[in-house]
Amino acid sequence: MDEETDFDVIVIGAGFAGAATAFQLLKEGIEGDRILVVDRADPIGGKNMTGGILWGRELDAFKEYLGNWEMDCPGIERCINHKKVGFLNNEDALFIEGRFASWDGTGGTEEPSQRSAWSVLRAKTDAWMAEKMEEAGIFVMAGVKIDQLNIDGLEHTSYDARDLTDPSKDSGVGKAQKWKVDSLPRDVVDKIRNGTITGIVQGGEVMTCKVVVIAEGSNSILTRGYDFDTMLHAQSKDDMLLGIKEIIHLGKERIDERFNCFPGDDERPPSGMAMELALSLYREMSHEAWEKYPNTKGLYPRCGGFFYTNEETVSCGIIVQLKSLPEGLHTYDLYQAFKAQPAIAALIEGGEAIEYGSHLCPEYGLNRMPHRFTRDGAVVVGDAAGLVFANGMQIQGMNYAIHSGKLAGAAIGNCISRKDVSAKALDATYTKSLKASFIFRDLKRFKSATKFLNHPSNFTWVPELLGKTANRVFREIGEEKIPAEKVMLKTRKELRKINKANKKGMGFFGIMRLGLLTRKL
Amino acid sequence: MSETQKIGLFKYDVKNGLGLVGYNIDDHEFAHIIVDIKKCDECSHMMCVWGCPAQCYNFRDQGLEHMKFQYEDCVECGTCFILCDQGAVSWNHPRGGFGITYSHG
Numbered sequence: 001m002d003e004e005t006d007f008d009v010i011v012i013g014a015g016f017a018g019a020a021t022a023f024q025l026l027k028e029g030i031e032g033d034r035i036l037v038v039d040r041a042d043p044i045g046g047k048n049m050t051g052g053i054l055w056g057r058e059l060d061a062f063k064e065y066l067g068n069w070e071m072d073c074p075g076i077e078r079c080i081n082h083k084k085v086g087f088l089n090n091e092d093a094l095f096i097e098g099r100f101a102s103w104d105g106t107g108g109t110e111e112p113s114q115r116s117a118w119s120v121l122r123a124k125t126d127a128w129m130a131e132k133m134e135e136a137g138i139f140v141m142a143g144v145k146i147d148q149l150n151i152d153g154l155e156h157t158s159y160d161a162r163d164l165t166d167p168s169k170d171s172g173v174g175k176a177q178k179w180k181v182d183s184l185p186r187d188v189v190d191k192i193r194n195g196t197i198t199g200i201v202q203g204g205e206v207m208t209c210k211v212v213v214i215a216e217g218s219n220s221i222l223t224r225g226y227d228f229d230t231m232l233h234a235q236s237k238d239d240m241l242l243g244i245k246e247i248i249h250l251g252k253e254r255i256d257e258r259f260n261c262f263p264g265d266d267e268r269p270p271s272g273m274a275m276e277l278a279l280s281l282y283r284e285m286s287h288e289a290w291e292k293y294p295n296t297k298g299l300y301p302r303c304g305g306f307f308y309t310n311e312e313t314v315s316c317g318i319i320v321q322l323k324s325l326p327e328g329l330h331t332y333d334l335y336q337a338f339k340a341q342p343a344i345a346a347l348i349e350g351g352e353a354i355e356y357g358s359h360l361c362p363e364y365g366l367n368r369m370p371h372r373f374t375r376d377g378a379v380v381v382g383d384a385a386g387l388v389f390a391n392g393m394q395i396q397g398m399n400y401a402i403h404s405g406k407l408a409g410a411a412i413g414n415c416i417s418r419k420d421v422s423a424k425a426l427d428a429t430y431t432k433s434l435k436a437s438f439i440f441r442d443l444k445r446f447k448s449a450t451k452f453l454n455h456p457s458n459f460t461w462v463p464e465l466l467g468k469t470a471n472r473v474f475r476e477i478g479e480e481k482i483p484a485e486k487v488m489l490k491t492r493k494e495l496r497k498i499n500k501a502n503k504k505g506m507g508f509f510g511i512m513r514l515g516l517l518t519r520k521l
Numbered sequence: 522m523s524e525t526q527k528i529g530l531f532k533y534d535v536k537n538g539l540g541l542v543g544y545n546i547d548d549h550e551f552a553h554i555i556v557d558i559k560k561c562d563e564c565s566h567m568m569c570v571w572g573c574p575a576q577c578y579n580f581r582d583q584g585l586e587h588m589k590f591q592y593e594d595c596v597e598c599g600t601c602f603i604l605c606d607q608g609a610v611s612w613n614h615p616r617g618g619f620g621i622t623y624s625h626g
Contacts, residue, residue, distance in 0.1 A: 040614055040615075040617050040618075041618075041622065042617065042618040042622075043622075045623075045626060046621075046622035046623055046624070046626075047597065047620070047621065047622070047623070048623065048626045049596075049623055049626050050626060075626070090529050121625045121626050122623075122626035123623045123624055123625050123626030124625070124626070125626075126626070142618075143617040143618035144617045145614055145615070145616055145617035161613075162611065162613060165611070165612060165613060166555075166611040167557070167608035167609065167610070167611060168608070171607075171608025172608065173563075173606060173607050173608065174606045177606065177607075177608045178608065202617075218599075219597070219598065219599035219614075221612075221613055221614060234603075235602065235603050235606070236603075237603060237604070240603055242572065242574065242598065242600050244574050246538065247625045281529075282529075283529065284528055284529030284530055285529060285530055285531065288530060295565065295566060296566075313625070322572065322600065322603060322604065325568070325571055325572060325604075326571075327566055327567065327568070327571055328571065328582075329571055330533070330535075330570075330571055330576070331571065331572055331573070331574050331600075332533040332535045332538070332574050332576070333531050333532055333533050334531075335533055336531040336532060336533035337529075337531040339533075340526055340531055353538065353541060354541055354625070355541050355542060355623060355624065355625045356535075356538030356539060356541050356542060357542065357596060357621075357623055357626070358574035358575070358596045358598045358600075359596075359598055360598055360599050360600065360603075
C-alpha cells in the first residue's frame with residue numbers, strides 16, 4: 001500500500017457506471033492523472049447497446065464536468081413525457097397511455113415538475129462522456145481489453161487469461177461442467193480467487209493501482225474469472241434476458257408528427273414516447289417448433305417488446321427471457337413477429353432499419369447477484385453487479401449504474417485516504433452504502449415482481465384475452481350488446497378451447513393468483 | 522403481409538440486419554469464441570443455435586451433420602455461453618479494438 005502505484009484507481013469499462021465512479025473520485029479529491037479509465041471499444045461506446053431509456057437525474061451530480069448534459073450530450077435524444085404500456089397479440093393491441101405535463105419540467109402541478117427520463121443512444125453518449133472525462137483530466141484509454149487482474153504475489157504468466165473462463169477438455173455436462181482453472185495448482189487458484197488485487201494486466205504489461213473498479217457491464221468476464229460470481233452461477237439462465245433491437249430511421253419531422261412530440265427549442269430537448277409491451281405473438285411459431293423439437297413442448301417464449309423514440313430514429317425491439325426459449329425458435333425470428341404486428345408495423349412504416357444489435361440484460365434482483373461486491377483492492381459496479389430493476393411497468397439499470405458508481409467512488413476515495421483498501425474496508429463503505437441505498441431498497445421491495453414477470457400467463461392468454469375482449473367491447477357490428485364482463489368470460493372460454501397448453505392458469509384460481517401477484521408491483 | 526406471416530410464422534433476415542453493423546474482424550488465431558464442436562455432436566438441444574441473435578451457430582437446423590461455427594458475425598452478447606451446458610463454448614471478449622462496433626447503440 002505504501003509503495004508507489006502507477007495509478008490510484010483503474011476503472012475497467014467507460015459506461016455510465018465506470019464514468020460515474022471516475023467523476024465521483026475526482027469529487028473526492030483524487031487527482032485526475034491518478035485515475036485511469038479503460039474501455040475495450042474504440043471509439044468508446046462502440047460496444048454498447050441498450051434499449052434504452054435513462055431514468056432519473058443522477059447525472060446532475062456531475063454538472064461541473066458535464067455541464068448541461070441534457071442539451072449538450074449528442075446521445076441523449078428525447079425527453080420522455082409520454083409513456084405507454086400495452087398488450088399485444090397477433091391482431092389486437094391494447095395500450096394504457098399516459099402523457100404527463102410535469103414530466104416536461106415546465107408545467108403540471110405534480111412536484112417536482114422535472115424532466116427525468118430520456119431516450120439514449122449509448123454509442124454516442126459514451127463517446128461524449130469519455131471526452132468529458134478527458135477534459136476533466138482523467139486518463140482514458142480506448143480499445144484496451146483487460147485480460148487479467150494483477151494479483152499480489154502471483155506472476156500473471158503463471159496462468160493464461162483464458163484458463164479462467166474456458167471449459168476444460170474433460171468437462172461434463174450441465175452442473176458437472178468444469179473449467180481449466182480448476183486443474184491449476186491449488187495455491188495459484190487460491191491466489192486468483194482470494195489474493196489482493198493490485199492492478200491490471202494488458203498485453204503482458206502490468207499497470208498497478210490501489211483499487212480496480214470492474215464496470216464491464218452485463219457480460220462481465222472479470223467478475224466470473226475472479227470469483228465475484230462463480231462460473232456456473234454466471235451461466236444460469238434465470239433472470240437473464242436477451243435484448244434484440246433495430247434502430248429504424250424515420251426522420252425527425254416524421255417522428256415529431258407521428259408521435260405528437262414537442263420538437264424542442266433552445267432550453268428544452270424534443271419530447272418523446274416510451275412504450276413497453278407484454279407479447280403473445282408466438283402461438284403458431286411455438287407449435288411449429290414443438291412439432292420438430294418435442295423436448296421443449298409446452299414452452300412458450302416469454303417476450304416483452306419495447307419501443308422508444310430517439311431524435312431521428314426509433315428503437316424497436318424485444319427482450320426474451322432465456323429460460324423460456326424453446327428449441328426450434330430463433331430469437332431474431334421472435335423479433336420479426338413483433339416488428340410485423342400491425343400496431344407496431346404502423347409506427348415504423350416508411351422507416352429504414354439502420355442498425356441491428358443485441359445485448360444481455362441481467363434482471364438479477366436479489367436472488368442472483370454476485371456473491372460479493374468487493375475483494376481486497378477491487379469493487380464491482382453497475383450491470384456487472386446485476387443492478388437492474390424490473391417490475392413490468394418500469395425497467396431501469398442505467399440510473400442504478402450511475403448511482404452505484406457514485407457510491408463506489410465515494411467509498412474508494414474514503415478508503416484510499418485512510419490507506420486501507422482491503423475487502424473489509426471497502427465492504428464497510430461501498431457494500432454498506434449500496435445496501436442502504438434506494439437500489440437495494442427497491443430490489444427488496446419488489447422482490448416478488450420476478451414471480452409476476454416470469455409468469456407464463458402474461459405471455460400467453462393475458463394479452464390475448466385483453467386484446468380480444470377490448471376488440472369486442474369497443475366494436476359495433478349490428479348485433480345486440482353484451483356487458484364487458486360477459487364478453488370476457490366468453491372470450492376466455494374460446495381461448496381455453498384453442499389449445500390446451502395455453503389453458504394453464506386460466507382457471508378461476510389461476511386468475512386470482514395472478515391478480516394477487518400484481519398487488520406487489 | 523406474406524402468407525406465412527398471415528398464419529403467424531415469421532422469419533427475420535438476420536444476415537441483412539448484421540450487414541448494417543460495422544466489424545473489425547480479428548484473425549482466426551485470436552478468435553474470441555472457440556467452440557469444441559466434437560462436444561456438439563452429443564448435444565440434444567442446440568440452444569446456442571436458437572439463442573444466438575447473429576446466426577453464428579449452424580447445425581442440424583440447417584441440415585448439417587456437424588456444428589459449424591463462425592465468430593465473424595458475433596455481436597458479443599454472451600448468449601451462447603449462457604445457453605451451452607455441454608462445456609463446449611469458450612467465451613471471451615475480442616481483443617481491444619476488434620469485433621463489432623455500433624455507431625448508434
